[in-house]
Amino acid sequence: MSEKLDKLRASLEKEKERRIKINNRIESLERRIQEAEAAEVNEMVRTAKVTPEQLAALLRQSTNTTPNPAALSAVGATIDKEDPDNEDDE
Template identity: 85%
Template sequence: MSEKSDKLRAMLEKEKERRIKLNNRIESLERRIQEEDSAEVNEMVRTAKVTPEQLAALLRQSATATPNPAALSAVGATFEKEVDADED
């Protein structure tokens, strides 16, 4: 083959390797985002002191209406008051 074709093939292989690395990085970042989102949801559920049954009821309610404090009260959820660091 010609020297030009060989160079182009080498460049192609290098770019394919780069694409694989980028795809792996993208997958890793997507996984980390999902883990962070899950942790945030878990923390919200813990803060609201919601039982699995109450959470299921809230999710059913959210299918037809936006959850709000009244909806949380309707299923018996309670909130811990957040402590403001500036109050000390």
């Protein structure tokens, strides 16, 4: 085989390995984003003190309107005005 072909094949293998590493990194980042989104939604539900039934009602409402404080009160949920991050400041 020619030296030029050997170099091209070696370069191809190196780039394939690089692509695998990049794809693994992308998958890891996508997974971390999904976990962070789930945690954020969980915190929002806790802050709003929404029961599973109220959450289901809000989700049904959200197909027709944008969720807002009025939608929360319509299903009997309340928004906790206190910032949970500032509880230690007392």
